Amino acid sequence: AQKVTQAQTEISVVEKEDVTLDCVYETRDTTYYLFWYKQPPSGELVFLIRRNSFDEQNEISGRYSWNFQKSTSSFNFTITASQVVDSAVYFCALSVWAGGTSYGKLTFGQGTILTVHP
Amino acid sequence: DVKVTQSSRYLVKRTGEKVFLECVQDMDHENMFWYRQDPGLGLRLIYFSYDVKMKEKGDIPEGYSVSREKKERFSLILESASTNQTSMYLCASSLNRGRSTEAFFGQGTRLTVV
Numbered sequence: 712a713q714k715v716t717q718a719q720t721e722i723s724v725v726e727k728e729d730v731t732l733d734c735v736y737e738t739r740d741t742t743y744y745l746f747w748y749k750q751p752p753s754g755e756l757v758f759l760i761r762r763n764s765f766d767e768q769n770e771i772s773g774r775y776s777w778n779f780q781k782s783t784s785s786f787n788f789t790i791t792a793s794q795v796v797d798s799a800v801y802f803c804a805l806s807v808w809a810g811g812t813s814y815g816k817l818t819f820g821q822g823t824i825l826t827v828h829p
Numbered sequence: 830d831v832k833v834t835q836s837s838r839y840l841v842k843r844t845g846e847k848v849f850l851e852c853v854q855d856m857d858h859e860n861m862f863w864y865r866q867d868p869g870l871g872l873r874l875i876y877f878s879y880d881v882k883m884k885e886k887g888d889i890p891e892g893y894s895v896s897r898e899k900k901e902r903f904s905l906i907l908e909s910a911s912t913n914q915t916s917m918y919l920c921a922s923s924l925n926r927g928r929s930t931e932a933f934f935g936q937g938t939r940l941t942v943v
Contacts, residue, residue, distance in 0.1 A: 715871075717871075720869070746931065748934075753936065754838075754917070754936050754937040754939075755934055755935065755936045755937065756919065756921075756934040757934075758931040758932070758933070761930075761931050802871060802872065804872075814860050814877060814879040814885075814925060815860050815862075815923045815925070815930060815932060816862070816874055816877060816887065817862075817864075817872070817874070817921075817932060818874075819864075819871035819872040819873070820871050821869055821870060821871045822871050
C-alpha cells in the first residue's frame with residue numbers, strides 16, 4: 712500500500728517570504744510518479760508538476776521549485792517570494808505503475824493550507 | 830481547454846435519499862475517478878473506471894456505487910444517503926497512456942446530508 716504524509720497542516724507567511732511545503736511518501740513499487748496539486752478557494756485541483764521515480768532532477772518553474780530525494784522519500788515544494796495569490800491548499804500525491812494496472816489512481820497526502828498575508 | 834464538469838456545486842439531501850452525482854469530461858480520457866475530500870484526510874478514492882462499463886473499488890467504496898455507460902460520463906450514486914457522507918466530492922479524469930498521466934479535476938460538489 713502507498714502512503715503520503717504532509718506533516719504541515721497549516722502554514723502562515725507574510726508576502727515575499729519563501730516557504731517550503733514538505734511531502735514524504737512510502738511505496739514498495741520501484742516505478743512511481745509524484746505530483747503536486749494546488750486547490751484555490753474555488754475548489755478545483757490544479758495540476759502543478761509530475762515527477763517519475765527515475766528522474767531525481769530538481770525542477771524550477773518561475774517562483775516554484777521542487778526537490779525530489781529518493782534517499783529520504785521526499786518531494787518538497789518551495790515557493791520563492793510568496794504572493795497573496797499563492798494562498799491555497801496544496802496536495803502532494805503518489806501513483807504507482809504496478810505493471811499498468813494502477814490506471815493512474817492517486818494516493819493523496821492530507822494537504823497543507825498555505826496562507827500568505829499582505 | 831480541458832474540462833471536467835460536475836453537475837452541481839452544492840447539494841443538500843435528506844437521510845435515506847438516493848443521490849446521483851454526475852461528472853462529464855470532454856477530453857476523451859479513458860480513466861475517470863471519484864474522490865472524497867475531508868479536512869485532515871486529504872482526498873480518498875471511492876471508485877474508478879478505466880473503460881466504459883468497467884469499474885473498480887477504491888479505498889472507501891462502502892455506501893457508494895458508480896455507473897459508466899458512456900466514455901465521457903461517470904456517475905457516483907449514494908444508494909441511501911447518510912450524514913457521514915456529508916463531504917466534498919471531486920471527479921477526475923486522465924489518459925491511459927501506459928504511464929501515469931496527470932489527472933484533471935472538476936470543481937467539486939459539496940454534499941450535505943441532513
